[in-house]
Amino acid sequence: MTIPSASRRRSRRPAWAGRNYTLLTAAAVVTGLGNAGALIAAAFAVLEAGGDGGDVGLVAAARTVPLVVFLLIGGAVADRLPRHRVMVAANTLNCLSQAAFAALVLSGEARLWHMAVLSALGGTGQAFFSPAAEGMLLSTVDGEQAGRAFAIFRMGMNGAQIGGAALGGALIAAFGPGWVLAVDAAAFAVAGALRAFLDVGRTARRESAGMLRDLREGWREVAGRPWLWGIVVQFSVVNAVVAAAESVYGPLVAEEHLGGARPWGLALAAFGAGTLLGGLLMTRWKPRRLLLVGTVCVFPFALPSAALAVPLPVPALCAVMFGAGVSIEVFGVSWMTALHQEIPEDKLSRVAAYDWFGSVSMVPLATALAGPAESAFGRTAALWGCSALIVLLTVAVLAVPEVRRLRRRTGAPVAEGVVAGGLPGVPGGLPGVPGQADGPDPVSRC
Numbered sequence: 186m187t188i189p190s191a192s193r194r195r196s197r198r199p200a201w202a203g204r205n206y207t208l209l210t211a212a213a214v215v216t217g218l219g220n221a222g223a224l225i226a227a228a229f230a231v232l233e234a235g236g237d238g239g240d241v242g243l244v245a246a247a248r249t250v251p252l253v254v255f256l257l258i259g260g261a262v263a264d265r266l267p268r269h270r271v272m273v274a275a276n277t278l279n280c281l282s283q284a285a286f287a288a289l290v291l292s293g294e295a296r297l298w299h300m301a302v303l304s305a306l307g308g309t310g311q312a313f314f315s316p317a318a319e320g321m322l323l324s325t326v327d328g329e330q331a332g333r334a335f336a337i338f339r340m341g342m343n344g345a346q347i348g349g350a351a352l353g354g355a356l357i358a359a360f361g362p363g364w365v366l367a368v369d370a371a372a373f374a375v376a377g378a379l380r381a382f383l384d385v386g387r388t389a390r391r392e393s394a395g396m397l398r399d400l401r402e403g404w405r406e407v408a409g410r411p412w413l414w415g416i417v418v419q420f421s422v423v424n425a426v427v428a429a430a431e432s433v434y435g436p437l438v439a440e441e442h443l444g445g446a447r448p449w450g451l452a453l454a455a456f457g458a459g460t461l462l463g464g465l466l467m468t469r470w471k472p473r474r475l476l477l478v479g480t481v482c483v484f485p486f487a488l489p490s491a492a493l494a495v496p497l498p499v500p501a502l503c504a505v506m507f508g509a510g511v512s513i514e515v516f517g518v519s520w521m522t523a524l525h526q527e528i529p530e531d532k533l534s535r536v537a538a539y540d541w542f543g544s545v546s547m548v549p550l551a552t553a554l555a556g557p558a559e560s561a562f563g564r565t566a567a568l569w570g571c572s573a574l575i576v577l578l579t580v581a582v583l584a585v586p587e588v589r590r591l592r593r594r595t596g597a598p599v600a601e602g603v604v605a606g607g608l609p610g611v612p613g614g615l616p617g618v619p620g621q622a623d624g625p626d627p628v629s630r631c
Contacts, residue, residue: 217341260535261400278307280373295365332522340465403532415588429551456507494569530612
């Protein structure tokens with residue numbers, strides 16, 4: 186009998202899944218588990234402190250505003266400094282803010298302004314973390330296996346968020362929201378420790394001529410590529426109307442026509458299951474025309490709003506949500522692969538910051554206007570309007586020649602600026618589907 190050597194036993198993972206990829210994926214899974222439950226826990230903490238629905242929205246907005254304000258600065262900083270240090274610093278801030286949030290809730294001393302300030306600190310941490318994390322992930326993937334690596338990363342992230350939401354709900358019911366927030370703080374500590382071990386010894390040194398010049402260079406990278414800014418603009422609206430449909434109209438339709446919160450939870454779970462199947466599909470499928478295939482797969486994302494407008498019975502709604510999850514994951518992996526292939530490594534974080542900025546900036550406005558739109562036009566018309574906007578913007582993006590023509594490069598070197606023989610192995614964001622799992626994503630592309 187032949188006994189496998191130690192080196193063979195250590196090499197069970199694929200050659201492309203190197204040290205950095207493994208650490209990044211493990212950290213994203215850990216924070217995904219913690220964050221999914223913490224988002225639910227924060228809302229219940231506000232309600233237990235005597236707040237109402239408006240106060241829950243205020244605390245959520247307190248996180249979103251600094252995220253939007255600091256994203257571009259975070260992208261410039263991540264391209265100036267070692268990205269893993271920016272990620273660890275952001276994780277430390279998130280850990281401390283969540284630990285303070287948990288302590289106040291557990292002690293019964295939490296006030297609305299406490300929770301708003303601590304949520305704002307969390308949003309600030311995410312603003313610096315997300316561009317750094319996306320740049321780190323994109324710059325450490327092998328060119329030939331990029332699509333598979335991104336698909337597996339996103340499967341881990343999506344699976345963690347699904348499991349974290351279910352686990353978080355159960356823990357809140359059993360122990361209260363304070364302990365779930367404490368678990369999230371611990372998750373940030375573990376993830377930060379994992380990211381501290383990232384190997385950046387072979388990363389090219391990035392020179393900087395100043396923050397404003399860095400931001401201008403990042404903008405030129407975006408503005409000079411019609412396929413890039415076109416999709417960022419598209420998803421600035423898509424993410425906004427999807428957020429309005431899912432956070433405002435969906436629960437109302439479920440309450441009035443579908444039987445309450447449970448069937449709506451099943452529909453959201455079906456969407457999550459669809460993203461997992463879409464990720465599995467993309468571990469095998471390598472479409473040649475990356476953006477053409479990905480953009481066509483955005484069309485099914487208009488169906489959930491249409492299903493709510495009808496409204497469809499629960500089984501049909503779940504089927505629609507499942508199909509939307511599969512299709513949007515095909516887009517997400519295609520998008521990440523295109524960025525990895527086309528954007529120079531030293532500008533990845535700045536481009537990711539503009540991407541994230543476009544993805545989240547209109548979400549608060551859309552959710553705020555959802556109620557007035559329902560009053561003015563009716564809920565059914567508002568939902569059909571959400572679907573129509575997604576379809577029209579997707580058709581407009583398909584009219585961009587670069588979107589139709591951009592092809593996957595096989596056997597070619599990675600984008601200019603990536604160090605040859607760079608870091609082994611390999612989110613965040615749909616355009617911002619995703620981001621990494623260190624905060625609430627819109628339809629996060631990474």
